[in-house]
Amino acid sequence: MYDKGILSEKVADTIKQMIMDKKFVPGDKLPNELHLTDALNVSRSTVREAIKILVSSNILEVRRGKGTFVAQELGLSKDPLGVSFMDQQDLLYNLYESRLIMEPEIAALAARRATAKDIAQLKAAFTAIVDDIKNGRDHTEHDIAFHNVIAKSSHNPIIHRILPIIHEGISHGCYETKHITESGDKAIIHHQNIMEAIMNGDEEASKKWMAEHIQYGMEQIIK
Incomplete structure (x- = not known):
């Protein structure tokens, strides 16, 4: 028994x-x-x-x-690296630094592998970001969706598993920089450049614009 x-x-x-x-x-x-x-x-x-x-x-x-x-994210905890227990003083910068290492290459993969359906979802996420910013709303949720679509467009399941960590960085970044006057306009330009590069299948441009987008966020954190 x-x-x-x-x-x-x-x-x-x-x-x-x-x-x-x-x-x-x-x-x-x-x-x-x-x-x-x-x-x-x-x-x-x-x-x-x-x-x-x-x-x-x-x-x-x-x-x-x-x-x-x-569960939607099978077997993946909301805080797999224990980020919430880390020293919060340097956490945001460290998260952005991690994104800078990963996301330009993820964007390049998306440029190589994105399907018509992926592109349609990317456009929809971008449109939602623009609408939020133009109407003075917090665009964090749709910013996360935009990056989520890019990671899914890489068609690499491991990359999809690390999204919560990337999301944490995006969420903190939007919260910390949304009070900056030029932040919204910059966000639109950056996301549009990334989207168009992926739509054109341009891997190098996708990497370049993604890196610039994240580096800009890091600069705002330092300021």
């Missing part, structure tokens, strides 16, 4: 395998506890413990009043 903890882990592994086999995909709602209890031939308490295990690993997420869903 299985120990309850071991049985819960086995049930968690079974559900995880279902996700790996594409029986459930990110965003899908899992059947309710009663259904899972019958399907897996275990008690409801075992199912609940298995779900807790998978939630702690960011494979599942529980939405109050709605049910249990497969």
Whole structure:
């Protein structure tokens, strides 16, 4: 007879395998506890413990009043490097420095591999950024979406996994520089240059404009 903890882990592994086999995909709602209890031939308490295990690993997420869903970013925590525990004084600069190392090359890959669908999503994200800035709204969310599309356009799943770290840098950067008068106008120009380079399949220009965009942000931090 299985120990309850071991049985819960086995049930968690079974559900995880279902996700790996594409029986459930990110965003899908899992059947309710009663259904899972019958399907897996275990008690409801075992199912609940298995779900807790998978939630702690960011494979599942529980939405109050709605049910249990497969996480959008499977297995990836919101703060994988423990950034929130680091010295906050130099954190923003260090995040931008990391972006400067990674994102120009990611933009070059996007220029080489972006599909028509990727380009359409990039245009939509850029349009949303411009609309936010022109109307005096915080453009952080759409800025993140823009960079997210570029990373996805690289069609490299590992790059997609490191996005939360990049997002952290973008989020902090927009917050710190949005009070600067020229920041919004500069953001539009930078994003447009990056977008057009990727649309034209120009890898070197994509790298150049992405690097300039991030370097500008770093300069504002220093100031």
